[in-house]
Amino acid sequence: MNPADMFTQVGSVIASVMFAWAMFKQYCPYSVQEYFDKYSKRAFTFVYPYIQISFNEFTGGRFMRSEAYSAIENYLGSRSSTQAKRLKADVVKNNQSVVLSMDDYEEVDDEFQGVKLRWASGKHISKSQSVSFYPETDEKKYYKLTFHKRHRQLILGDYLNHVLKEGNEIKVRNRQRKLYTNSGSYWRHVVFQHPASFETLAMEAERKQEIVDDLVIFSTAEDFYARIGRAWKRGYLLFGPPGTGKSTMIAAMANLLNYDIYDLELTAVKDNTELRKLLMETTSRSIIVIEDIDCSLDLTACRGERLIVFTTNFVEKLDPALIRKGRMDKHIELSYCSFEAFQVLAKNYLRLESHRLFARIQELLGETKMTPAEVAEHLMPKTITGDAKVCLESLIGALEKAKEDAILKAEEEAKEKEKESARLKAEEEAKAEEEEKEKAKAEEEAKEKDSSAAEKDSSAAENAKKQAKDNGFCDNGNGELNNKENKQEGFSH
Numbered sequence: 416m417n418p419a420d421m422f423t424q425v426g427s428v429i430a431s432v433m434f435a436w437a438m439f440k441q442y443c444p445y446s447v448q449e450y451f452d453k454y455s456k457r458a459f460t461f462v463y464p465y466i467q468i469s470f471n472e473f474t475g476g477r478f479m480r481s482e483a484y485s486a487i488e489n490y491l492g493s494r495s496s497t498q499a500k501r502l503k504a505d506v507v508k509n510n511q512s513v514v515l516s517m518d519d520y521e522e523v524d525d526e527f528q529g530v531k532l533r534w535a536s537g538k539h540i541s542k543s544q545s546v547s548f549y550p551e552t553d554e555k556k557y558y559k560l561t562f563h564k565r566h567r568q569l570i571l572g573d574y575l576n577h578v579l580k581e582g583n584e585i586k587v588r589n590r591q592r593k594l595y596t597n598s599g600s601y602w603r604h605v606v607f608q609h610p611a612s613f614e615t616l617a618m619e620a621e622r623k624q625e626i627v628d629d630l631v632i633f634s635t636a637e638d639f640y641a642r643i644g645r646a647w648k649r650g651y652l653l654f655g656p657p658g659t660g661k662s663t664m665i666a667a668m669a670n671l672l673n674y675d676i677y678d679l680e681l682t683a684v685k686d687n688t689e690l691r692k693l694l695m696e697t698t699s700r701s702i703i704v705i706e707d708i709d710c711s712l713d714l715t716a717c718r719g720e721r722l723i724v725f726t727t728n729f730v731e732k733l734d735p736a737l738i739r740k741g742r743m744d745k746h747i748e749l750s751y752c753s754f755e756a757f758q759v760l761a762k763n764y765l766r767l768e769s770h771r772l773f774a775r776i777q778e779l780l781g782e783t784k785m786t787p788a789e790v791a792e793h794l795m796p797k798t799i800t801g802d803a804k805v806c807l808e809s810l811i812g813a814l815e816k817a818k819e820d821a822i823l824k825a826e827e828e829a830k831e832k833e834k835e836s837a838r839l840k841a842e843e844e845a846k847a848e849e850e851e852k853e854k855a856k857a858e859e860e861a862k863e864k865d866s867s868a869a870e871k872d873s874s875a876a877e878n879a880k881k882q883a884k885d886n887g888f889c890d891n892g893n894g895e896l897n898n899k900e901n902k903q904e905g906f907s908h
């Protein structure tokens with residue numbers, strides 16, 4: 416017998432038994448009822464081979480919606496859209512898509528590792544006690560899971576884990592994502608609705624794929640990070656001139672991974688304690704963005720599935736210690752528009768794969784620098800009919816002008832450079848001349864000094880000679896003066 420029929424048959428047997436039990440209760444004394452109740456339950460469990468588990472919508476009071484219930488609701492939603500005849504629809508995800516779930520009192524079959532199970536939805540309704548003109552009804556919804564008792568272990572273990580995991584993943588996929596910004600030490604949020612995607616990002620296909628792969632590997636690597644004992648987070652540094660797509664790429668990352676964004680404004684944070692508090696309040700599956708980073712930060716406060724993205728216009732000015740691997744694991748340069756990047760923009764903005772003007776644009780993009788933001792500006796519709804040629808010509812005009820400006824600027828710079836080097840040369844020459852003069856002067860002075868010293872010496876020698884003569888000294892012909900008396904004394908020793 417097929418399991419679905421078996422569930423139906425068992426269901427009708429139960430209904431008959433319940434009816435007979437109601438009749439019995441009405442006509443039997445209470446003690447007999449109690450006795451019968453006890454033994455009938457045992458007999459019933461013995462005969463009825465199925466286990467039933469209820470998952471109520473609310474647990475722990477009226478205001479706490481059970482997480483298991485909402486995960487099951489999402490999980491069953493994907494199955495009930497093909498099986499159930501009555502469905503409930505809800506509009507979620509930026510009000511752009513409809514999400515279905517099974518209506519009350521519907522049933523859906525499921526299969527796990529070859530085991531068949533059945534889910535049913537229902538609700539308990541009780542009238543509220545309050546006296547009111549419009550009496551309120553109190554609905555308690557639930558899902559009931561029925562399966563054969565021989566599969567108890569599999570269902571209570573692996574199957575329920577699978578349902579909760581998949582249900583939560585569906586919930587994350589369907590949820591409205593948020594963009595948080597901090598004012599002081601508090602986060603405020605709005606719905607995140609940026610349309611950027613990696614398909615529309617103007618960048619070389621190969622580099623784009625490398626980044627997408629890196630992100631996907633990160634987001635599915637929970638077990639890996641746990642195994643190697645590292646916090647499940649990854650740092651990216653996006654650098655490049657303004658208008659090259661750094662912020663656009665962050666939005667595309669968030670859309671790819673279904674993450675929230677926390678845009679951290681560091682200038683609004685007072686101290687490290689406040690920073691730590693903000694980081695600890697960020698949720699898992701999020702991107703923490705720090706734009707225009709220029710100082711070192713302690714980001715050890717947050718754990719779990721998080722990307723930390725830093726941006727800067729001037730990577731060369733950053734402290735190497737700040738951008739080392741571990742802090743910023745992947746460095747991505749966003750630069751001026753290449754022809755390949757332009758082709759992406761032309762496809763997005765003009766739905767053009769090729770055009771005879773592309774060749775000229777390719778040539779010009781190879782010769783001059785223009786940011787994707789500027790290129791995109793020229794591809795915006797210029798006429799009501801949206802004529803692509805007008806946009807491409809506008810871009811060519813701008814590129815030609817940019818090229819001319821660049822040539823003029825280069826010439827201007829070359830002239831400046833020439834002037835500067837001529838100035839430096841003249842300065843050096845003047846300096847050398849000055850030094851030469853100084854040297855000549857010094858030599859002149861030295862000569863003068865020498866001759867006056869010689870003059871002094873000769874007059875001193877003359878004086879000495881005279882003196883020596885007077886004192887009985889004589890010249891030995893070598894300019895040395897001998898004292899006759901001393902010599903005689905010396906020999907006598």
Ligand SMILES: Nc1ncnc2c1ncn2[C@@H]1O[C@H](COP(=O)(O)OP(=O)(O)OP(=O)(O)O)[C@@H](O)[C@H]1O
Nearest residue numbers: 615616617656657658659660661662663787788791
């Ligand atoms: N690589 C790109 N792909 C697609 N669009 C782009 C790209 N770069 C820039 N743009 C367009 O230009 C606009 C400005 O780009 P974006 O804000 O991402 O630049 P940025 O690098 O973050 O600049 P800044 O350094 O000033 O913050 C975007 O809204 C987008 O329309």
Ligand SMILES: [Mg+2]
Nearest residue numbers: 661662663726
């Ligand atoms: Mg930016």
